[in-house]
Amino acid sequence: MSKRLVLSALARFTAKTAGRNMTKAAYAAVAAGVAAMVVLTVAPAYEAAHHWVDAVLWTCLVYFVFEWLVRLRHMAGQGRLSLYALSSSGVVDAIGALAVPAALLAGIEPRTAWLLSILWVLKVVPGIPGLRQLRRVLVLESGPLLSVLVIFLMVVFLASVAEYFLERDVQPATFGSVPAALWWAVVTLTTTGYGDVVPITPLGRMVAALVMISGLGVFGLWTGILATGFAAETRRDNFLKTWETVSKVPFFATLGPAAIADVTHMLRTMDLPARTMIIRKGQQGDCMYFIANGEAEVELPGKKVALGEGAFFGEMALLGNNVRGANVTTTKVTRLLVLDLVDFRLLMARHPDLAETIDAEAQRRAQENK
């Protein structure tokens, strides 16, 4: 009987969690858990409220264990158990669920064991927007990045030995060994500069100055590489995201593949929730919109006109008068394609047929609103 309850709970829960990667509940749990763990380490605060802190920690732990089991069961049901268990998110879930208990069972002092709950933050990773993009950049640029890292390490080693040799007699306490000098070198080359270890001999300071300047260089290279990678990646992402949608818009259906590729380079996708105002009457406007899917509503004087998939609006702003003539609001979750004024001009120039279609439509509407 109680088994039935649990099972139904599982069922409901599964339906909720299994789909998306993280539920709002899970995010809340991570936040609460980490916060509680932080409080745990502040003696006075913990004394004051250890009941609450413990309660929160245990609740979160139970939640994550439960979530993990549900997912395992769910995946097992689909015969993808091993696939999930070995996937990064699977491993993260497992760690989140098992690390703390394992530590507690291992007899580690509780307040230390609970520190492992920091690993829960890893559960957030898959949910980070554009993380995939970041990873791709790092992978593609790994070559140069790696070489910069190697150069970084070589500078660190050479500099630290030099400083050790120059400073050891004057400051045996801080430069008494190469490891100590290495600490100095890293702190300096990253331009962190704690100031706990500082060369004082003239020669030592010259070496240090060189290291700092190399630090700027390393920075520069690093950034230069990443900037380059990003530029390429961003172009690629926008293109992919947009292409899917463009090819679905009837308005562009007539175009050949070359033209579509062309258009795709110009459009930007934008996803809006329901009842969001896209255009406010009287505002300045410098872009027009195509509805990829969803629906928008134009508030014309007296009546409201609904625009469905493939419809476009805001083109008036690009044909002379820059001031928006009416409010436009989404009625359901809507994906728009945004065409900036600048690209609009280019597009019109390259594809006169499109220009005509839009002009005609604009005329028609102008008539109507009269």
Added chain:
Amino acid sequence: MSKRLVLSALARFTAKTAGRNMTKAAYAAVAAGVAAMVVLTVAPAYEAAHHWVDAVLWTCLVYFVFEWLVRLRHMAGQGRLSLYALSSSGVVDAIGALAVPAALLAGIEPRTAWLLSILWVLKVVPGIPGLRQLRRVLVLESGPLLSVLVIFLMVVFLASVAEYFLERDVQPATFGSVPAALWWAVVTLTTTGYGDVVPITPLGRMVAALVMISGLGVFGLWTGILATGFAAETRRDNFLKTWETVSKVPFFATLGPAAIADVTHMLRTMDLPARTMIIRKGQQGDCMYFIANGEAEVELPGKKVALGEGAFFGEMALLGNNVRGANVTTTKVTRLLVLDLVDFRLLMARHPDLAETIDAEAQRRAQENK
């Protein structure tokens, strides 16, 4: 009677302020007010001149309150009251006018209450050049920027717990709790490195080294993303700004839209006040100018020739002799389109007809000057 005076004052003032976002007077008031507030906090200086300081502060306050009321009245007059009151600048004006009085009425110690006058600097924001551009970049790139921020925070949390675990026994004073360690982590990951909290255990230092290097990474990603966004945004802005103007220059009127788009990519707009020298005789020159609107004056030997909208000059420099042959000065506020030597060459290559027009004109002038 006095009412009339105030009203007329209001009228004049409205005419002055309502249009532009900030009057010179307002900028001065912000500067003076903030300066006075700063002095207010320096005990000796304030003792010496508290009359003056108070006078300045109160004057500024009155000014801002007055300005706010005027604007409210003005907008109410146009029936845009709510629109303004809720707009960012409206809110800023309200804060500027009400924050300090509210604090004073709330019985807060005056010298503390006046600190709120720092909020006056917010009035400068709308006047920042290219702020809109900055905002657009941040919005468009918000996705990756956000993910970098999340990564930043994760590193901070993981690192601080690790350091807390490694250092708490050795340095209970500085690493005695995770919040303390968090402070260390932020200071380190941003490569600020105050040096007030520094790991001393070997393991702790290794973790710290990793954090610093990640710091470089975060920097790099951040910059890479922004650099990418900027490149795109700058192109877009120039294009828009120029297109408007180009299409107005008769010289380019003959071109088809494709060619105009082409030209637009090459030209740069430049706005000059009256009586500014554009070209100085005898200088090296590597660009030519088109007058979008306004007027310029060429000082030929003996006579002065006025060039009106659509005229161009400086083309000699691009056709052989690099040295400017005459002074050219603006006679009124003028918007110029600048064409660099490099783009001039491309343009001539792509649009021979333009080349001819310019050559012909150049010939004619050469004749004349003989």
Added chain:
Amino acid sequence: MSKRLVLSALARFTAKTAGRNMTKAAYAAVAAGVAAMVVLTVAPAYEAAHHWVDAVLWTCLVYFVFEWLVRLRHMAGQGRLSLYALSSSGVVDAIGALAVPAALLAGIEPRTAWLLSILWVLKVVPGIPGLRQLRRVLVLESGPLLSVLVIFLMVVFLASVAEYFLERDVQPATFGSVPAALWWAVVTLTTTGYGDVVPITPLGRMVAALVMISGLGVFGLWTGILATGFAAETRRDNFLKTWETVSKVPFFATLGPAAIADVTHMLRTMDLPARTMIIRKGQQGDCMYFIANGEAEVELPGKKVALGEGAFFGEMALLGNNVRGANVTTTKVTRLLVLDLVDFRLLMARHPDLAETIDAEAQRRAQENK
């Protein structure tokens, strides 16, 4: 007799080392040697294990001397002795082999002499991936980089004299001479900020603030220059690397040079070891692959199909269904050309003939798998 042994050893060793720039053994030796040298400087650790440390150091030294001699002999054999001896790697090998012994013979205290073994890390340089690329960027951008450096130095000098003048009376200990102020200036302009030397007079702090802000500027310029250089360099490298391969793929052989240049811009090379899984069944896929050389194996239900040079796979993912239909694994070391979805679309648009070939092939395979 023993001579024979040595010679055969030499022969074998030569064969192993002479070809590649660094053997795995050499990398290990560098790592071990440097590690040992580091331990050498940590008094307690050295006391504990000085036999081991000395053993490791001497072994590495012998190894490097031996390696150097072998290489000299090998090059002499090919009559390229002087070429090698004077090449950067030749010099590095010589230093690695002779520095420490020279120091020891010169009667320098051993623990100091061994510090020179840090120079062994230089042997790693030639092996750094993408180092050549880095060098090219630095060379091409040397002009602007140099001017930034000059500006950097000028700011340092001007600022330090100013600070010396402003702070010398208040802090004779730290700002007592211009060299001391120079130290402060470098530490500040690189935003390292140790905090060992800090201005305290109001004017001195204003100057310092300016220096810090210039620091950001220097950073920015530096990075901007390098980023620009990198963008260009990366494009160039990929192009070169790919062109070689593309022209070897029969599939593209039919294309004219212009089209090949076009394709080359789109493809990315990827080198894989044997038995690496390229495509996992059920994954999302957004690129297709061409085999430049090597071999891959498709696991179709029931049978395994081998794909040789010039074959392509993964195209299904780009023609409608995004889910990979089968595992593909390399059977030997393989160089692939990767075509991203985005470029695939452009390519199809520009070269319809290619599109047909791929479509046809895709159809055929679809048939087969039925």
Added chain:
Amino acid sequence: MSKRLVLSALARFTAKTAGRNMTKAAYAAVAAGVAAMVVLTVAPAYEAAHHWVDAVLWTCLVYFVFEWLVRLRHMAGQGRLSLYALSSSGVVDAIGALAVPAALLAGIEPRTAWLLSILWVLKVVPGIPGLRQLRRVLVLESGPLLSVLVIFLMVVFLASVAEYFLERDVQPATFGSVPAALWWAVVTLTTTGYGDVVPITPLGRMVAALVMISGLGVFGLWTGILATGFAAETRRDNFLKTWETVSKVPFFATLGPAAIADVTHMLRTMDLPARTMIIRKGQQGDCMYFIANGEAEVELPGKKVALGEGAFFGEMALLGNNVRGANVTTTKVTRLLVLDLVDFRLLMARHPDLAETIDAEAQRRAQENK
């Protein structure tokens, strides 16, 4: 009689200096002068060698005064006196010549007066390579850069008032007034982080953390803007520099302007001194060279062939065999146009006629060398 001597000296000196902006002598004088000034401030060093130091300083001063007078005279001779006197370099020369004497006459303590000799470094500015380029970037991007600066200042002010409010009671010594807090804010926002002023209250540290993160943001924006500006500027510079030369090379003379613009985008100019080895036999080569002006010499077996303006070499490397077949050396100062392998391929693709010319020439030479 002595007048004659001086005049002739003047004459010779004028001829030497007036042309170029800085003579080697002047650079040496600046270096020596600044060095001496630095020594001047180091008490012990100065005691030891004050005769020398004074001698150097006075010599440099005399030199600069003399140089300035000569230039004034020279310019007066050409009637460009006022133009020079008011030009930046004229002002710098004047300062260099007059600052120290003025200070000495004003009765300032000599060792302080001589500090002004640091202004001599300003004489180096006009000689910085690519400075013009830097300036152009800063001018073109001044808009966004300025707005970032304004944002920077606003963050500084808001943060410092907040910190002052939060920390003044706990640390009256360091956060006792807003100016003090401003110092902290700048040190923190630039991520310099001396550590002399550090918030200790929890809230204060949170504010500080925000400031540091904004610091990264400011960095990022700054760099992003400059990177963008540089990319554009570099393209422009190369294009200009090359165009001049390309149009002079007969080999390209046959091309139409569009093609020249095309070629220009691909070539890179390189200026070499006499007797420099351009190509070393046996090296890997991935570019070919055109001689814009000057002369190069090919060392073929047995004979030496001289190549004059417009000739090209190194093309074999791009047609199959990558190993250089002969040494090539400049015989006089030579400007080369470098064509990278990648661009070579594109060029051949777009302009088959060029391809043929090069092929033919290559064949001919191959024949010859047989």
